[in-house]
Amino acid sequence: MSATEKKLSGKIAFVTGASRGIGRAIALRLAQDGAKVALNFASNSAKAEEVKSAIEAQGGAAILLQGDVSKFEVVTELIKKVVDEWGRLDILINNAGITRDNLLLKMSEDDFDKVISTNLKGVFNCTKAVTKLMMKQRCGRIVNMSSVVALKGNISQTNYAAAKAGIIGFTKSAARELASRGVTVNAVAPGLINTDMTAALSEKVKELMLQEIPAGRMGTPEDVANAVAFLVSDEAAYITGQVLSVDGGMAM
Ligand code: NAP
Numbered sequence: 001m002s003a004t005e006k007k008l009s010g011k012i013a014f015v016t017g018a019s020r021g022i023g024r025a026i027a028l029r030l031a032q033d034g035a036k037v038a039l040n041f042a043s044n045s046a047k048a049e050e051v052k053s054a055i056e057a058q059g060g061a062a063i064l065l066q067g068d069v070s071k072f073e074v075v076t077e078l079i080k081k082v083v084d085e086w087g088r089l090d091i092l093i094n095n096a097g098i099t100r101d102n103l104l105l106k107m108s109e110d111d112f113d114k115v116i117s118t119n120l121k122g123v124f125n126c127t128k129a130v131t132k133l134m135m136k137q138r139c140g141r142i143v144n145m146s147s148v149v150a151l152k153g154n155i156s157q158t159n160y161a162a163a164k165a166g167i168i169g170f171t172k173s174a175a176r177e178l179a180s181r182g183v184t185v186n187a188v189a190p191g192l193i194n195t196d197m198t199a200a201l202s203e204k205v206k207e208l209m210l211q212e213i214p215a216g217r218m219g220t221p222e223d224v225a226n227a228v229a230f231l232v233s234d235e236a237a238y239i240t241g242q243v244l245s246v247d248g249g250m251a252m
Contacts, residue, residue, distance in 0.1 A: 006034025191247025215248025
């Protein structure tokens with residue numbers, strides 16, 4: 001690497017849920033590190049456009065790819081677009097996620113299914129869609145967004161915790177399948193991070209959660225992006241099948 005070359009120069013990344021919050025911060029960070037970034041989102045075109053403009057303003061390259069990660073055929077088409085545009089795909093960040101919180105007694109079947117299909121099946125869909133390509137390239141980095149809730153459980157989040165714990169099992173299994181081809185698969189487990197998702201929580205719930213965080217503060221999307229930037233770098237080539245908590249000590 002020359003002095004002017006960046007860590008991820010020449011790399012192509014696909015980030016799901018890149019219009020807001022953690023996905024946005026990851027996309028910006030990977031672009032700063034030199035990657036070209038495909039920005040996936042569900043419906044918020046205005047926010048996604050802002051991220052694209054911010055990347056371009058820093059001299060980076062980005063494309064927008066609207067589409068629902070829970071639909072396999074949609075995801076396959078999006079991955080094809082990335083490869084048509086840039087010829088390869090080195091980094092997949094499975095970040096898109098939703099919550100539909102409710103006590104088990106009150107949780108509808110639809111709320112359970114929606115969270116599983118977006119948060120867990122979405123990870124399967126995107127990973128499956130890139131697997132052949134990454135195996136052929138004999139290199140690749142996949143990072144899946146789990147959660148502290150997968151490790152500890154949480155009241156009103158049986159659907160979300162099941163999906164996020166499922167991601168950990170998925171990550172370890174995919175890591176075993178792909179390791180010999182130079183593809184690493186890891187999970188990041190954020191704690192309480194300041195985004196639209198947690199803005200929906202009441203102040204009382206946030207206060208209670210803060211008491212459980214040894215670091216004494218919420219995390220920022222950039223805290224999570226820093227960990228992801230490490231896991232996709234060459235320095236992390238020998239790290240696979242791991243779950244990296246980014247939670248101020250919350251899960252320990
Ligand atoms: P957020 O601010 O609510 O943003 C969610 C992102 O996901 C948006 O870009 C949204 O797109 C996209 N998205 C939602 N459903 C989608 C679908 N079906 N297909 C494609 N994109 C979809 O969430 P966040 O807080 O940044 O969370 C990001 C990830 O981290 C999630 O997996 C979440 O579970 C996980 N996480 C978050 C926290 C936390 O404290 N915030 C903690 C642990 C784990 P639109 O803008 O178009 O809606």
